[in-house]
Amino acid sequence: MVAILNPSRPLVSRLAIAIPLLLLLLAVVMLGALTVGAQSISLKEILSDPTAHTLFFRLRLPRVLMGALIGASLALVGAALQALFRNPLADPFILGVSGGGAVGASLAIAFGIGAVVVGIPFIFIAAFVGAACSVFLVYGVAKTGRTLLPGALLLSGVAVNLIAAAGVLIIQFFVDPSRAHQILRWTTGSLDVVGFTTIMQMSCILIPSWIALLAMSHQLHLLAIDKETATTLGVDVRRSEILIHLLCSLMIGVTVAVGGAVGFVGLIVPHGIRMLFGEDLRIVLPGSLLLGAAFLVGADTVARTALSSTELPVGAITALLGGPAFLWLLRRRQRYSAL
Amino acid sequence: MTPILEARNLAFAYGSRAPVIHDLSFTVNSGTLGAVIGSNGCGKSTLVKLLAGILKPTRGDIMLDGVSLIHVPRMVAARRIAYVPQAFSMVFPFTALEVVITGRSPFRKPFRFEDEHDRECALKALEVAGAAHLADRLVTTLSGGEQQLVMVARALAQEPACILLDEPSSSLDLKHRSALMRTLVRLRDTLGMAVLVVTHDLHLMDKTFDRVIALRHGGLMMDAAPVEVLTQAVLAEVYEDQGIRTLNVEGRIVMWCD
Numbered sequence: 001m002v003a004i005l006n007p008s009r010p011l012v013s014r015l016a017i018a019i020p021l022l023l024l025l026l027a028v029v030m031l032g033a034l035t036v037g038a039q040s041i042s043l044k045e046i047l048s049d050p051t052a053h054t055l056f057f058r059l060r061l062p063r064v065l066m067g068a069l070i071g072a073s074l075a076l077v078g079a080a081l082q083a084l085f086r087n088p089l090a091d092p093f094i095l096g097v098s099g100g101g102a103v104g105a106s107l108a109i110a111f112g113i114g115a116v117v118v119g120i121p122f123i124f125i126a127a128f129v130g131a132a133c134s135v136f137l138v139y140g141v142a143k144t145g146r147t148l149l150p151g152a153l154l155l156s157g158v159a160v161n162l163i164a165a166a167g168v169l170i171i172q173f174f175v176d177p178s179r180a181h182q183i184l185r186w187t188t189g190s191l192d193v194v195g196f197t198t199i200m201q202m203s204c205i206l207i208p209s210w211i212a213l214l215a216m217s218h219q220l221h222l223l224a225i226d227k228e229t230a231t232t233l234g235v236d237v238r239r240s241e242i243l244i245h246l247l248c249s250l251m252i253g254v255t256v257a258v259g260g261a262v263g264f265v266g267l268i269v270p271h272g273i274r275m276l277f278g279e280d281l282r283i284v285l286p287g288s289l290l291l292g293a294a295f296l297v298g299a300d301t302v303a304r305t306a307l308s309s310t311e312l313p314v315g316a317i318t319a320l321l322g323g324p325a326f327l328w329l330l331r332r333r334q335r336y337s338a339l
Numbered sequence: 340m341t342p343i344l345e346a347r348n349l350a351f352a353y354g355s356r357a358p359v360i361h362d363l364s365f366t367v368n369s370g371t372l373g374a375v376i377g378s379n380g381c382g383k384s385t386l387v388k389l390l391a392g393i394l395k396p397t398r399g400d401i402m403l404d405g406v407s408l409i410h411v412p413r414m415v416a417a418r419r420i421a422y423v424p425q426a427f428s429m430v431f432p433f434t435a436l437e438v439v440i441t442g443r444s445p446f447r448k449p450f451r452f453e454d455e456h457d458r459e460c461a462l463k464a465l466e467v468a469g470a471a472h473l474a475d476r477l478v479t480t481l482s483g484g485e486q487q488l489v490m491v492a493r494a495l496a497q498e499p500a501c502i503l504l505d506e507p508s509s510s511l512d513l514k515h516r517s518a519l520m521r522t523l524v525r526l527r528d529t530l531g532m533a534v535l536v537v538t539h540d541l542h543l544m545d546k547t548f549d550r551v552i553a554l555r556h557g558g559l560m561m562d563a564a565p566v567e568v569l570t571q572a573v574l575a576e577v578y579e580d581q582g583i584r585t586l587n588v589e590g591r592i593v594m595w596c597d
Binding site: 007008011012015083086088145215218221222224225226228231232233234235236274278279280282 | 353429453
């Protein structure tokens with residue numbers, strides 16, 4: 001299947017259509033998410049009613065921003081990992097990167113390390129270390145000589161996920177009940193946040209990481225086509241790989257440390273962008289960033305409004321959409337020769 | 340004929356294994372069409388990967404325009420040397436034009452997209468490689484031979500001074516194989532390009548090639564004109580098979596194995 005927007009059109013003209021369109025979509029979804037909920041809030045009420053003002057600025061706006069930050073990061077990392085590993089089924093959740101982050105964050109909670117290091121909560125750092133260990137482990141296992149085996153990559157991701165899940169369970173078993181409960185609450189994942197402190201802390205890491213990864217989109221584009229010949233087109237493959245690994249681990253570490261392991265966003269969103277605008281990573285990466293933000297904000301809005309009595313976990317919504325999408329991609333494997 | 344690439348006492352080993360290449364010295368000159376021959380596993384592909392800068396020599400040096408390749412900025416090297424790999428797998432369904440236009444990336448400034456000139460160069464390269472009809476096709480739907488032509492076109496889009504091809508004709512039919520050879524000869528004759536081809540296709544080279552580099556166990560066995568290398572005695576030693584026979588038929592050397 002060829003993308004809806006003809007990939008033979010110059011990239012600049014495709015970007016000129018894609019980016020404004022996706023920005024518009026994000027704006028509409030965010031506005032919708034800000035106004036709907038257990039209690040609808042209008043602009044007039046925000047200005048005149050102190051309760052509505054508090055509800056909007058302390059709960060709803062932070063939650064929508066949190067969804068946008070996490071969704072954008074997960075989708076961006078998914079698109080980058082797919083290109084880096086040259087595997088269209090790569091996703092931070094499937095590859096065990098989120099699992100590794102979960103172990104790191106659980107350890108931080110278990111040892112009660114709540115310190116803030118230069119404005120960054122220690123749990124972010126622990127989750128980053130866990131995610132980075134996972135990504136290097138999965139990559140190391142799946143790489144034979146200079147070849148990265150696509151099947152081995154996914155299987156090692158599954159194994160790392162299982163080990164990570166067991167690790168989190170064991171940590172929960174040994175810590176006192178209050179901390180175990182804290183880990184459980186956190187691993188379930190939620191975008192529930194009060195105020196802007198956490199968002200500011202996350203933004204300090206995520207936004208520079210977005211910029212750094214987007215700046216590498218040309219290298220990723222060449223790597224996605226053919227890793228070996230990327231060297232002969234001027235790419236420092238080893239340096240690029242390490243940098244991309246670290247940036248992805250950092251973003252996953254931070255998003256997992258706050259929102260828990262939200263699955264499949266990094267899988268569905270980049271494929272959606274590819275189907276709409278083509279395979280060029282210089283459009284897939286920024287497109288995934290914007291669509292990922294809109295997607296998770298939309299999924300979270302559904303999660304908190306679908307049932308009147310209670311909220312659904314947002315991870316359940318993304319998994320319900322992402323699981324079938326994964327199977328569909330596997331079924332359509334003739335489109336991708338690496339599957 | 341000025342030397343573009345020069346291998347000086349080159350040696351290479353994968354990890355702690357025995358050296359694949361040892362003490363190899365030769366030059367690749369502009370305006371020449373050369374072939375690298377040798378039995379399977381003798382280090383031919385490793386040699387072109389070393390020359391292309393994909394692998395780093397464990398000993399010795401590669402000089403590009405008289406400067407050690409390790410001191411040449413990657414982008415500068417990418418504007419001088421192009422490489423067509425022996426095997427590659429296209430995972431994502433890019434169009435052939437999207438792949439070929441990446442050959443222009445060494446000429447672009449950081450954070451700039453390709454312009455109309457790059458697009459024209461890519462289309463021209465596709466035409467020269469005989470793959471203009473594939474421009475809008477998805478590379479994942481192409482045959483091995485068609486993919487090979489696309490990669491040749493990408494190398495041409497780099498407008499290099501030296502092009503290194505690792506068994507470029509291995510998946511091509513007779514027609515495309517001959518067309519590719521004509522293209523390589525044209526690049527040498529009209530643009531003065533240095534062309535080095537790793538090949539097992541000995542029949543192609545007797546009239547068109549200027550020189551043949553014969554490797555044996557990772558070392559240089561012979562570097563001479565085709566007429567000197569393509570003899571029964573030399574080939575028997577290169578391929579370690581006494582059953583190799585050669586015959587001159589109307590000025591062409593025909594080879595077979597008993």
